[in-house]
Amino acid sequence: MIIKDLKSKLEKVKLLVMDIDGTLTDGAMYYSADGEELKRFSTRDGMGVTLLHKSNIKTAILTSENSQIALKRGEKLKINKIILNSKDKTNALRQLSKEFSVNLDEIAYIGDDVNDLHAIQMAGVSACPSDSVEAIKNVADYISMYKGGNGAVREFCEMILKAQNKPIILNENW
Numbered sequence: 739m740i741i742k743d744l745k746s747k748l749e750k751v752k753l754l755v756m757d758i759d760g761t762l763t764d765g766a767m768y769y770s771a772d773g774e775e776l777k778r779f780s781t782r783d784g785m786g787v788t789l790l791h792k793s794n795i796k797t798a799i800l801t802s803e804n805s806q807i808a809l810k811r812g813e814k815l816k817i818n819k820i821i822l823n824s825k826d827k828t829n830a831l832r833q834l835s836k837e838f839s840v841n842l843d844e845i846a847y848i849g850d851d852v853n854d855l856h857a858i859q860m861a862g863v864s865a866c867p868s869d870s871v872e873a874i875k876n877v878a879d880y881i882s883m884y885k886g887g888n889g890a891v892r893e894f895c896e897m898i899l900k901a902q903n904k905p906i907i908l909n910e911n912w
Contacts (some may be wrong), residue, residue: 744879747863748901752844754790755834755857756891758801758808760850761867764887777807780887786895787815793904796838800830802853827857848894850874850886865894 759765762783768776787797796818801808804823812820819837824830835842843862847854850870858864858877866878867890875881880897882890896906 744863744897745901747843747879748846748898750844750862751795751846751898751902752840753796753798753834753838754787754846754848754895754898755798755800755831755861756847757849757851757854758799758805758811759803760870760886761848762799762811762887762891764885765850765869775805775807777805777811778887779811780889780892782889783887783891783895784815786892787817789899789906789908790895791816792908793899793902795898796840798834798838800824800827800834800857802827827853828860831857831860846894846898848891865890865897 756762762779763777770776790797798819799808799812799817800821802824808822809820819834821830835845842860845861846863847857847861848865849858850867852871852873855873858874864878865880865882866874867882867884867886869885882893884890884893899906
């Protein structure tokens, strides 16, 4: 059950902005013997993004990492905007607001660490995975019951959709 104040914020969402490391991933960095970096993503989180797109809610990735892995994952999910190597997420969030012609209170943000703090405070509604740092847990509107890379994004996507009375399932020809 979504509390009334949170539900009213979720009803306005037109754009979901997501951090990568610790939010769409478990926050670990895996390396092969050859030095190749790998990241683990949840297919369930990816389906949450697909469900948002089916309901005409836009999505963006906003990460401080300059990672081709993040770019490839975003492309696979058909993320509307992918911003890599952002050292100023506050300004990037303002730019996303302009680019998508949405007000800040129509943006949902999910992140897990201190570099997400100001973006979380600016967004109309915010969430964080259960294993986020305390500074983020203290300001997020919602703390997921799931860890980063393990369903936190999917849970937030479904909350947005439910608040807007939109489906959380796909029809047969998706």
